[in-house]
Amino acid sequence: MTDPPHSPSLPAAGAAKTPAHHGREGRHRLPGHRREAWRRRVLAYSQVELVPSSGRSTGDRCLLLVLVRKVVGHVEFRLCASCSEGVITEVSIEERFHRSGLGTRALSHLRARYPGVVWRTTLDRRVTRDLMRRMRVLRKAEDTRCAHARD
Known part of the structure; x- marks a missing residue:
């Protein structure tokens, strides 16, 4: 008995491969993107420190995002303890x-x-629109401040 030139479980040498799935990389995914x-996510959560700081003007505060002595971002905000309201004025x-x-x-x-x-x-x-929507932070008019900040 002689074996056939190729076994039925293996495709012939010239046959095209037709995989049932496209593997880890996927058909439309860029290699290595995931x-x-x-x-980046692991780096952002494990090595970036959140450091409070004073803002540019009086009453403003800032949260610095620091990666190994380099500022990689900041969030500027105002707080009013009387109103229990915080207003995010800048995210970078x-x-x-x-x-x-x-x-x-x-x-x-x-x-x-x-x-x-609040x-x-x-x-x-x-x-920043998607971030604010995801975090359920409501939009406030640009020039509206609480009564305590106007005095």
């Missing part, structure tokens, strides 16, 4: 940390640090 996003994060969860981590940190404060924002840019 690993890079995961690496380096582009390499976009979609890493760092913005969510920073706003969650503010909520934990100032419990009972957060609002004056921002209406495309970059």
Whole structure:
């Protein structure tokens, strides 16, 4: 008895492969993209420190996002203890940390640090709009301040 030239379980040498699935990389995924996003997320959560600081003007505060002695972003905000209201006036994060969860981590940190404060924002840019919607931070008119801040 002689064996056939190729076994039925293996495709012939010239036959095209037709896999049932496309493997880890997927048909439309960029190679290594998922690993890079995961690496950025781990870096954002394990090595970026959240450091409170004073803001540019009186009454403003700032949360710095620091990676090994380099500021990679900041969140500027105002607080009114009388109204129990916080207003986020600026969010800036380096582009390499976009979609890493760092913005969510920073706003969650503010909520934990100032419990009972209702957060609002004056921002209406495309970059921050999704973050504010995800974190359920309501939009506030640009020039409206509480009565305590006007005095």
